[in-house]
Amino acid sequence: MTDSTHTPVRKIRAHLLLLVAALCSLGAWAQDAPQDGVYKDRIDWGLLMDMSGPTSASQGIWVNGFRDYMRKINEAGGIHGRKINVLAEDNRFNPATDKIAFEKLVSQTPVIAISGMGSSVSQVALAPTIKAGKVPIVGTYTATKALSEPVTPMVYNGFCGYKQMAQAGVGYHVDKLKLKAPKVVTLAIETAGGKEYHDYVAEAVTKFGGVATHLTVKVTAVDMTPQILEIMKLNPDFITVYGVSNTAILTMKGLAQYGLKIPTFGITYLGAPQMFQSMGGEAAANYKFISCFTPGGADQTPGNKALSQFADTIGRSEMKQDINYVAGWITAQMAAEALGRLGKNPTRARLIESLSKGFKVDTKGLAAPFSYSPTNNSGPVVFKLFGYDFAVNKFKAFGDFADYEKYTR
Amino acid sequence: MFEQVFFSGLALGSIYGLVALGFAVIFKATDVFNFAQGMFVVCGAYFAVTAMSILQLPFPLAIVFIVGAAALLGVLIHMVLIQPLSGRPMLSVIMLTIALSISLRSIIEMVFGPQGRSLTTPLPTGVLMLGSVRISYLHLTAALVSWVCMAGFGLFFKFTSVGLLMRASADNHEAAVVSGVNVNTMNRLAWGIGSTLAAVGGLFLGQLQIASTELEGIGLLALPAVVIGGMQSIPGAIVGGLLVGIIEQMASTYISPKSSDIVIYVLLLLILMVRPWGLFGQRELGRV
Numbered sequence: 001m002t003d004s005t006h007t008p009v010r011k012i013r014a015h016l017l018l019l020v021a022a023l024c025s026l027g028a029w030a031q032d033a034p035q036d037g038v039y040k041d042r043i044d045w046g047l048l049m050d051m052s053g054p055t056s057a058s059q060g061i062w063v064n065g066f067r068d069y070m071r072k073i074n075e076a077g078g079i080h081g082r083k084i085n086v087l088a089e090d091n092r093f094n095p096a097t098d099k100i101a102f103e104k105l106v107s108q109t110p111v112i113a114i115s116g117m118g119s120s121v122s123q124v125a126l127a128p129t130i131k132a133g134k135v136p137i138v139g140t141y142t143a144t145k146a147l148s149e150p151v152t153p154m155v156y157n158g159f160c161g162y163k164q165m166a167q168a169g170v171g172y173h174v175d176k177l178k179l180k181a182p183k184v185v186t187l188a189i190e191t192a193g194g195k196e197y198h199d200y201v202a203e204a205v206t207k208f209g210g211v212a213t214h215l216t217v218k219v220t221a222v223d224m225t226p227q228i229l230e231i232m233k234l235n236p237d238f239i240t241v242y243g244v245s246n247t248a249i250l251t252m253k254g255l256a257q258y259g260l261k262i263p264t265f266g267i268t269y270l271g272a273p274q275m276f277q278s279m280g281g282e283a284a285a286n287y288k289f290i291s292c293f294t295p296g297g298a299d300q301t302p303g304n305k306a307l308s309q310f311a312d313t314i315g316r317s318e319m320k321q322d323i324n325y326v327a328g329w330i331t332a333q334m335a336a337e338a339l340g341r342l343g344k345n346p347t348r349a350r351l352i353e354s355l356s357k358g359f360k361v362d363t364k365g366l367a368a369p370f371s372y373s374p375t376n377n378s379g380p381v382v383f384k385l386f387g388y389d390f391a392v393n394k395f396k397a398f399g400d401f402a403d404y405e406k407y408t409r
Numbered sequence: 410m411f412e413q414v415f416f417s418g419l420a421l422g423s424i425y426g427l428v429a430l431g432f433a434v435i436f437k438a439t440d441v442f443n444f445a446q447g448m449f450v451v452c453g454a455y456f457a458v459t460a461m462s463i464l465q466l467p468f469p470l471a472i473v474f475i476v477g478a479a480a481l482l483g484v485l486i487h488m489v490l491i492q493p494l495s496g497r498p499m500l501s502v503i504m505l506t507i508a509l510s511i512s513l514r515s516i517i518e519m520v521f522g523p524q525g526r527s528l529t530t531p532l533p534t535g536v537l538m539l540g541s542v543r544i545s546y547l548h549l550t551a552a553l554v555s556w557v558c559m560a561g562f563g564l565f566f567k568f569t570s571v572g573l574l575m576r577a578s579a580d581n582h583e584a585a586v587v588s589g590v591n592v593n594t595m596n597r598l599a600w601g602i603g604s605t606l607a608a609v610g611g612l613f614l615g616q617l618q619i620a621s622t623e624l625e626g627i628g629l630l631a632l633p634a635v636v637i638g639g640m641q642s643i644p645g646a647i648v649g650g651l652l653v654g655i656i657e658q659m660a661s662t663y664i665s666p667k668s669s670d671i672v673i674y675v676l677l678l679l680i681l682m683v684r685p686w687g688l689f690g691q692r693e694l695g696r697v
Contacts, residue, residue: 052515052523057524061524190666216665216666216667218669220626220627221661222424222614222618223417223658225414226414226662226666227661227666229410229414244623245525246618246619246621250617253545257543257545258536258543259543272524272525274524274526274527274619275527275619277527278525278527278528280529322524
């Protein structure tokens with residue numbers, strides 16, 4: 001055979017080799033999936049929260065915590081070369097707006113997953129759509145039975161649950177005060193959530209052979225005299241508060257006015273520094289709040305130090321103490337770690353599959369380690385109580401998470 | 410227990426009366442049903458936060474700041490928003506005050522953030538015992554200051570030349586114009602006084618609780634107070650405020666917290682049906 005015969009064969013062989021090499025290298029490149037919010041240089045992650053409506057004071061801060069964690073990740077290079085682009089939709093705590101925003105994140109500006117969903121009414125309304133859909137909810141701000149039960153691979157709770165708040169708070173006080181048949185008062189605003197919380201408290205108290213009484217108060221109450229007079233009649237061993245900031249402030253100021261030093265604990269949402277400052281040192285001396293997250297700066301665990309350092313550098317020194325900020329931060333950590341496990345080719349389907357197998361979240365001290373499994377999507381279940389140290393203007397913890405595990409695990 | 414509840418209702422009602430008085434002054438002078446009166450209360454609380462926590466002014470100077478800022482706010486609102494709408498249908502003006510309320514809320518949340526702010530002042534805390542009745546010094550101070558403001562305003566209205574001119578403008582707009590009274594100036598003064606009275610209420614409410622935009626809801630309790638007392642009656646607004654405070658506390662204690670809204674608004678409805686000019690207002694007679 002002459003060279004002229006070999007040349008075409010060599011050319012074909014060379015082309016074939018080039019084609020094979022190209023195909024191999026293509027497989028090594030990250031693949032886009034725009035319909036899932038995955039692009040060459042970024043991944044879109046959605047948030048559905050109230051950022052300008054009646055609950056924006058807490059939910060807006062949660063969004064800041066989430067965004068700041070993702071900013072930290074992006075500044076370090078992103079995840080497998082892609083930056084996380086947070087698309088936060090403002091639902092103004094309105095279910096109709098929430099539905100429109102949800103559909104937008106599913107199909108119009110698609111995201112790989114959604115976090116937040118701070119409106120329980122919206123959760124109930126969207127539950128069937130979410131469970132049957134393609135976009136997982138990773139880290140809810142509030143938990144509802146409609147969305148959480150039965151357990152589904154599409155939903156993962158990301159905030160402290162009322163049931164566990166009641167269990168841990170009641171258990172701690174019964175042990176601490178060495179009570180045999182505790183008398184407890186639940187002071188709650190007149191909402192379905194307040195009634196539900198009282199039911200959890202009553203259930204927890206009954207286990208210790210005690211009794212819980214439900215007292216209600218208006219959301220817009222300016223004075224607690226009627227409730228305080230009733231408390232004086234009931235003479236409880238301790239009180240638990242469910243409501244808004246003013247509920248806790250007026251309760252503690254009212255108790256102080258009547259010289260009552262009854263131990264009182266509030267739900268996680270009632271732990272902002274301004275609340276303690278409004279109560280003043282004397283009134284706040286008997287007040288704590290129960291939380292599954294640690295306020296920024298409250299201790300020196302590695303997780304808290306990392307959060308505090310970053311928050312301080314970006315001007316969030318005050319905000320980092322807000323539990324909502326910490327919750328958003330931790331939820332973002334969950335999201336980032338979930339994406340990290342997917343490698344270079346994330347898609348919604350792969351994310352759902354990965355999450356459904358179960359995973360652990362180690363926040364390095366910001367919360368007790370928690371995990372998810374195919375039969376458990378509760379999220380953080382270990383709590384502890386926090387008070388406020390007016391001498392240093394910081395929160396202080398009463399014990400470690402490990403001390404409280406027996407109440408909720 | 411009755412005395413305790415009554416006294417706390419009286420203290421609370423004094424603050425409502427103050428806010429209601431501001432509402433009545435504005436209505437009597439300019440015929441404007443001011444739905445932004447609740448936000449004036451909020452503005453007062455945030456002026457106090459600005460003066461005490463941000464600017465860290467000495468307390469006497471902080472009071473001057475709060476009063477001055479609130480008065481200026483009222484005057485500017487009248488000059489820029491209300492005065493251009495004079496002669497227009499009442500619905501337009503009412504819609505404007507609703508829009509003003511929403512705008513003020515958004516501005517405050519943009520400037521100060523949506524979270525509430527704690528307000529600490531040198532106002533006395535602690536409790537005074539009167540027999541078996543416990544009254545917090547802060548409540549007592551709020552009530553006394555409210556009464557001094559109301560009395561001061563009453564004296565101003567009755568015994569000063571400016572007060573006389575304001576009454577003339579409010580009683581008969583056209584006659585006052587013909588008589589050479591600068592009605593626009595009188596109206597601006599009314600808005601300045603109305604917003605200042607609400608701001609003083611906000612100062613106390615902000616310290617009793619927390620300075621937040623949610624105080625607007627409390628400020629709006631001035632509306633039933635003023636309707637019950639009589640929209641055009643200054644004494645009526647004060648008495649209406651006291652009644653609302655006492656009813657709120659009594660109903661919360663002896664029935665349930667939620668029932669206080671029902672009792673207050675049922676009373677409002679009864680007054681509107683039986684005596685629409687209020688307990689202290691005067692029936693308007695028109696000649697055809």
